[in-house]
Amino acid sequence: MVEKRTPLPVADAVHKVMKHQTSIDTEWIPIEEASERFLAEDIVADHDVPPFNKSPYDGFAIIADNTTNASREHPITLEVIGEIGAGSVFENNVGNGQAVRIMTGAKIPEDCDAVVMLELVQEHTDNGKNFIEIKRPFKQHDNISFQGEDTEKGTSLVSKGTYIHPGVTALLATFGYAQVPVAKKPVVGVIATGSELLDIKEPLQPGKIRNSNAYMILAQVQKAGGEAKYFGTLSDDFDTCLQAVKDALSEVDILLTTGGVSVGDYDYIPAILKNLKADVLFNKVAMRPGSVTTVASLEDQMIYGLSGNPSACYVGFELFVRPIIQNALHSSTPHLRKSKARLGVDFPKPNPFMRFVRAKLVDEGGSAAVFPAGLDKSGSVTSLSDANALIVLPGGTRGYQQDMIVDVLLLNEGEGSEWPWENIVPYYK
Amino acid sequence: MVEKRTPLPVADAVHKVMKHQTSIDTEWIPIEEASERFLAEDIVADHDVPPFNKSPYDGFAIIADNTTNASREHPITLEVIGEIGAGSVFENNVGNGQAVRIMTGAKIPEDCDAVVMLELVQEHTDNGKNFIEIKRPFKQHDNISFQGEDTEKGTSLVSKGTYIHPGVTALLATFGYAQVPVAKKPVVGVIATGSELLDIKEPLQPGKIRNSNAYMILAQVQKAGGEAKYFGTLSDDFDTCLQAVKDALSEVDILLTTGGVSVGDYDYIPAILKNLKADVLFNKVAMRPGSVTTVASLEDQMIYGLSGNPSACYVGFELFVRPIIQNALHSSTPHLRKSKARLGVDFPKPNPFMRFVRAKLVDEGGSAAVFPAGLDKSGSVTSLSDANALIVLPGGTRGYQQDMIVDVLLLNEGEGSEWPWENIVPYYK
Incomplete structure (x- = not known):
């Protein structure tokens, strides 16, 4: 018989998930x-x-007061009494009429208070001594990078x-x-369910499809900052599934399954969660795709039942798994980055639930436009390869028009959002 | 004596670099x-x-014509003659008055042309046979995911x-x-020069600083998609430097040095390039920071002399090294992504050269504002940790005002730009 499930609004579902924190240790690497x-x-x-006053240029460390009267017509002359390579320290005193050759990054001698760049002096030698001529005055602190600046x-x-x-x-x-x-990276296990799944290495067979979700989620886990661990594909046998889930749980912080969460006869995830006495946070979300997404907790572990449809699985991961992984990494912006963009085309499809449309965000010179990517069906795998954003369209019976400003979640940004689930309302600019 | 160098405009310098392609093999992983x-x-x-017509839902595969007269008052009844799990194929014929239970993702039987969702039927059993009642008509192709769609x-x-x-x-x-x-990832070697450099593990000493550039560039290489190889810090001894550069060149596709490119007495990179008979593409660029950036080619290898100042080194890498690495990876957008943003504050500093200001780009709801990050000095290391963009200000004698629209190069975006060096002109909106 068909089980009745009550769909939870997306923000409430994310909120429920975020209450569960996966605690993670520190490691030194x-x-x-x-x-x-x-x-x-x-x-x-x-x-x-x-860590000390240093010279930003190659040149000569001087006492600025000595140059007060320097001019093109009346250059002043200073004797070069030494040299400071970067990394060495000049220990002697520097008096009036004297200068020290100094390299970029070297420490300014105690007695000096300005640096003249190499290009601005004339050098000459007289009687075995080195001199420089300076043709303009310098002020105290000219060309010095100060300690702590x-x-x-x-x-x-x-x-x-x-x-x-x-x-x-x-x-x-x-x-x-x-x-x-x-x-430490949280360890995130992945199990795929469904007897229709061929291993990625197998040739196609009638009625069967290759297992693309598992590899996609493994990549999503890595991208979110987790350590991905693949436990393979399960058959449709309940006891085998149950044991495999138990085994996997002994090795991971978070366990993700894909497929088997609908209400079909072979959808075992709900029964497995029941058998494990897991606390089901929700098993239906008011969203498309991914409405069957199920999340449960078992002590300090999280178990996710993601949809078997590629795009629904993808969206379910980004909304509910990514922030939990990022939280464990202490990120203060664990959610996908939210921004706004101009809707590039009409999106007439009406929808009672909040919809996440895989889309291509295009930079129009500092402002953004967004276009649905490929076929918007939850089973579509090709639209995911083009997408760099999800358009967020709130539930309602009508569609949305070109040039409305809509909310978007960015898929390829390292930096996330704190809490993107407020004020999602499309509008005209 | 001071060598005179002619500064090359940034776009010309990048263009010169991009003419040199590092050819890279393919590997299967x-x-x-x-x-x-x-x-x-x-x-x-x-x-x-x-790969075949499949059911997007759990339900029943039917012949649509059988439901033409179905209504709430007069439901039609179909006999359920079998079941198709995902991954299996129904080999028997389906005739009028018959239906087949079908799981999500399973192949539609040859004789059927529509699917009724599980929720929409009433099931009952009669005399050991299974039946469903359908209360509305379905059209041919309803709820079918078509082969190749x-x-x-x-x-x-x-x-x-x-x-x-x-x-x-x-x-x-x-x-x-x-x-x-x-x-294959191009192998990019890193050598730091300068006797002022302490190893990262050493305690501070008067006049010395820790070697931060090498580790920064190693991270930049990884981020750009290269394989980073560190050859350590060299002293200020010329022959040692030369031999180390030769040794490194035997192991890498691209060699980066940091420090030693100015005109100071210990700046050996120019002499090393001469000794190697490398073809120096340029040794001065009309930009701040990083004007001393030097690039040379030696047969199909590239040798870079990046500045010893952290920010100058950073910028030199992103402008001249990143695109060469990305080119070797066949990227069609090898350069940093260019976008536009509102300048958030006045930037009064005049500058004869094109200036790259480390900055924080802030999303203001679909349009961007940009603020200089920390101290804009080429030696500043802390401003780099805050920055996610570089403001590009063309050379000119005047500064720029708040609210002008300026060009920005984004530092943390995976996706790059094809050729960002056109029309860099700030303007008021």
Whole structure:
């Protein structure tokens, strides 16, 4: 008999999921391997940057007062009493009438207070001594990078949960993080169900299709920051399925299944959840595609029943799994990034439920337009390869017109949104 | 003595670099490892998707004509003569007055031409036979996913050079690519020069700084799609440097050095390039930061002398190295993505050269605003950790005002630009 399920609004469903936190440990890994991971601790400057007053140019460290009367007609002459390579320190005194040759990045001698660039002086040698001529006055502090001007000791640099891109890596290296504290990747298991599924290596057979969802989700898990673990395809035998789910649960933080969540005779996921005494958060969401998405918790583990349809499976993952993975990584913006865009064409399809349309977002010179990508059917796999966004159309009986401003969720952005589920209302500009 | 160098406009410099192609082989790797790689071949559909007419719902396959007179008051009754699980095929004939139970994704029997959803029928059993009642008429082709409606055999699906995101992975799995042809990652070596550099593990010492550039560039190489190989920090000894560069060149496709490209007494890169008889494409670019960026070619290898200043080094990489790596990966959009944004504050600093300002791009609901990130000095390392864009300000003697629309290069976007170096002119909207 057909089970009646009450569809939950999308925002409520996400909210229910987000209440469950997967707690994850910190691990220290070499900086060379830390790219694309998430910081597990705040990083605070333990020294000034620059750590000393330094020269931003190749040139000569001088005492500015000595140049007050310098002009093209009456250049002043200073004796060069030494040289400072980057990385070395000039220990002697520098007096009036003297200068020191200094390399980019080297520490300014104590007695000096300005730097003259190499190009601006005339050098000459006299009696075995080196001299420079300067043709204009310099002010105190000219051409000096001051200790701490970039960053003062104690400054909070980047916070826990920050995604490590190359600019963050530079900062970590500057502050000596040869080993970097990052959030361990949550282990996310994937099981595909359905006797219609051929292994990716098998030739096509009548009535059967290749298992594309599992590989797609494995890629989604990696992209969201998780460690993906594939447990293969299950047959339609209930006991085998149940045991496989139990085995998988012993190895993962989060378990994803695809297929078997509808109300068909071979849709075992609901029965498996019941058998495990899992707490089903919801088994129907007021959305298209993916309305049959089921989420359950079992102590501190999460079990997802994603749809067997590729696009429904894809959307279910991005809405309900991605933020849980990102939360475990301490991200403060765990959801897909929400933005707005001009709807490039009419979208006449009426729909009682909130609809997520796979779409191509196009940059029109600083503002965005969005176009549905390919066939908008939940079974479509080709439209996913073109899509870089989901158009979010709230439930209602009417369609939407070209040039309305609609909400979009961006699929390929590293940076996410805090909570995108407010004020989703298309409008004319 | 100071060598005179003629600064080359940025677009010309990029153009010169792009003439040199690094040729890269194809390798076949398991689909599970192909995420974030680039396809080395066009992918063409070798079968229809779906490969047969299938049911998008759980329900009953019927002959539509049988339901012409069905109504709430006068439901019609069909005998259920069998069942088709997903993945199996119904071999028997279906005649008038008959129906077949069908699961989501299963193949429609030859004789049937519509599907009735499970929820819409009333089931009953009579004398050991199963029947359904249908209360409204269905049309031919109702609720059928037709063979090839998603993709027809022979359709070009994704082209060589496509970045493999989860949607592309789904497509590859659908078409049986257990092994995926991807471009081999070009091997990019990194050498840091400068005796002021401390290893990342060493405690600070007077006059010295930690080597942050090398780790930053290693991360940039990975992000751009290359395989990064670190050759360590060199001292200021010329012969040691030369030998290290020669050794590194025997192991890489592209070699990056950081530091040592200015006109200081310890800046050996120009002399090394001369010694190697490398063809110097340019050694000065009309830009800030990074004007000393040097690029040379040596047969089919590229050698880069990037600045020792963190931000100058960063910008030099993104402008001149990233597109060469992406080209080797067959990307059709190898450059940083160009977009436009509203300048959020005045930028009064005048500049004779084109300026790249590290900046934070903020989404203001479908249109973008951009704000300089931190201190705009080429030595600044902290501003890089906040930045997600570079503001591009063309050379000129005046500054730029708030609310002008300026060009920006996006740092964290997977998708790039074809050729961003046209029409860079700020304007008021």
